[in-house]
Amino acid sequence: MSLKNINPTKTKSWKRLIEHFEEIQNIQMKSLFQMDGNRKEKFTLNFDDFNINYSKNRLNDETLQYLLELADEAELQDAISQYFNGSKINTTENRAVLHTALRNQNSNQVLVNSMDIMPEVRQTLSKIENFTNRVVIGELKGYTGKVFTDIVNIGIGGSDLGPRMVVESLQYYKNHLKTHFVSNIDGDHVIEILKNLNRETTLFVIVSKTFTTQETLTNAKTIKKWFLSEEFGATEKDIRNNFVAVSTNLEKVKDFGIAEENIFTMWNWVGGRYSLWCAVGLSISLAIGYKNFNKFLKGAFAMDEHFKNTPFKQNIPVVLALISIWYNNFFDTQSEVVIPYSQYLEKLPPFLQQLSMESNGKSVDRNGNKTDYQTGNIIWGNTGTNVQHAFMQLLHQGTKLIPVDFIGFEESLHGNKDHHQKLMANFYAQAEALYAGKTEEEVHLDMKFKGDTNKINQLLPFKVFEGNRPSNSILIKKLSPKNLGALIAMYEHKTFVQGVIWNICSFDQFGVELGKELANQFLVKQE
Numbered sequence: 001m002s003l004k005n006i007n008p009t010k011t012k013s014w015k016r017l018i019e020h021f022e023e024i025q026n027i028q029m030k031s032l033f034q035m036d037g038n039r040k041e042k043f044t045l046n047f048d049d050f051n052i053n054y055s056k057n058r059l060n061d062e063t064l065q066y067l068l069e070l071a072d073e074a075e076l077q078d079a080i081s082q083y084f085n086g087s088k089i090n091t092t093e094n095r096a097v098l099h100t101a102l103r104n105q106n107s108n109q110v111l112v113n114s115m116d117i118m119p120e121v122r123q124t125l126s127k128i129e130n131f132t133n134r135v136v137i138g139e140l141k142g143y144t145g146k147v148f149t150d151i152v153n154i155g156i157g158g159s160d161l162g163p164r165m166v167v168e169s170l171q172y173y174k175n176h177l178k179t180h181f182v183s184n185i186d187g188d189h190v191i192e193i194l195k196n197l198n199r200e201t202t203l204f205v206i207v208s209k210t211f212t213t214q215e216t217l218t219n220a221k222t223i224k225k226w227f228l229s230e231e232f233g234a235t236e237k238d239i240r241n242n243f244v245a246v247s248t249n250l251e252k253v254k255d256f257g258i259a260e261e262n263i264f265t266m267w268n269w270v271g272g273r274y275s276l277w278c279a280v281g282l283s284i285s286l287a288i289g290y291k292n293f294n295k296f297l298k299g300a301f302a303m304d305e306h307f308k309n310t311p312f313k314q315n316i317p318v319v320l321a322l323i324s325i326w327y328n329n330f331f332d333t334q335s336e337v338v339i340p341y342s343q344y345l346e347k348l349p350p351f352l353q354q355l356s357m358e359s360n361g362k363s364v365d366r367n368g369n370k371t372d373y374q375t376g377n378i379i380w381g382n383t384g385t386n387v388q389h390a391f392m393q394l395l396h397q398g399t400k401l402i403p404v405d406f407i408g409f410e411e412s413l414h415g416n417k418d419h420h421q422k423l424m425a426n427f428y429a430q431a432e433a434l435y436a437g438k439t440e441e442e443v444h445l446d447m448k449f450k451g452d453t454n455k456i457n458q459l460l461p462f463k464v465f466e467g468n469r470p471s472n473s474i475l476i477k478k479l480s481p482k483n484l485g486a487l488i489a490m491y492e493h494k495t496f497v498q499g500v501i502w503n504i505c506s507f508d509q510f511g512v513e514l515g516k517e518l519a520n521q522f523l524v525k526q527e
Ligand code: F6P
Pocket: 156, 157, 158, 159, 207, 208, 209, 210, 211, 212, 213, 216, 272, 273, 358, 509, 512
């Protein structure tokens, strides 16, 4: 089975949405709140430690109804079943899409080509657990018998962004091992990292699904050469102690000189940008310990269950995806901003860029025809409150409509109440300012009150905020491994729903190939 081929623009609901958009496009959210005293509660979703308030959007009951009908007409429920049950929904690569199996906590079988993949998944997880524990307690040692102090993850794209983001996001839970990431082919990147490392106490984790990626192999070879520099006495046989690899390409890994027992397998039914739940997450497990890594998997599983089993109207990834489609395809917005109010989550926006833009940046539908509608959004963002002193000006007073996801946490990790209250006051204030704006009358009154009456004529228009700018507020109890797992899974499923409705192939990435080919040609010319 594969996903249905339904052009969204030919559905009844799409036509209704076009008509409805004509009626509602200029509606003021303030009047929607006035008309419906229950709006906030109605447009809030609760799940476990998550509270998602999407009431500050330019939509009403009717909008939601038509969007839900669109999901039905796109046969989303059937698509979700196929996504979880191992159908080969990645048709262009003839593969199943089963990152959800990596965090599956029940005892059900998951079949790929009639074979249950769960025993292999569990085996790999217990290899990760065993390896992590032995490194953390110092039982596994470097080539001169010293315990490891540093871990270097060598990978790029999905083999870097996910682990890097999670390790940074969960640094509060970290153990004594220092974790570093080398990704860029820019030689200065790898040299900067190596310059402070001790060969004897550093464990290198080479992560590449294909083990053919130019950046990763070049960096791995440079590091191997550095490791084997004569004056430090390490020889080829010592690679066994200090290097491990994560890949589907066992032959190429062995050719590189990695011992068979140091290879962590992955499978072609896991896409690179969805792979941090398996051995690609080895650096995560090493950094925060396997117990925390397991909690992270459990959080994602809880979100999977919510996504699989919850009616669409209360289904968080479904509702977020539909809102995003509403803006992208009807309001013609081009981008979405993600603003976490936690410095720990600084790497979340770049991770989401790959997740969403590599998945849904497609202009050909599942039939191979050019789409005549917009697909993937541009995703960008950074942390609050930093962004308030950088790009928020454009969101508040610029000419573009840019929907925002604000992400905040009820509790801070270190318990500094003063900072946290100020942080969260800003989290709420930004959503409110975008929504409510500031009218001419309000600016007038305000300036008068402040004694700036003589400047009113000159400055009034510059101080007006139109407001009516949309946002979702995602409030989570605490930044924990479990909740981070659920948050990432939420965005994975949102991306999936968008791809299903846009009728595109979300799980290939042919768009990255041309640049790679041309770079090789330029390289040959340079040599
Ligand atoms: O260039 C794109 C890409 O294929 C991503 O999809 C992937 O995450 C990244 O390269 C790294 O690939 P690999 O893990 O095979 O080295």
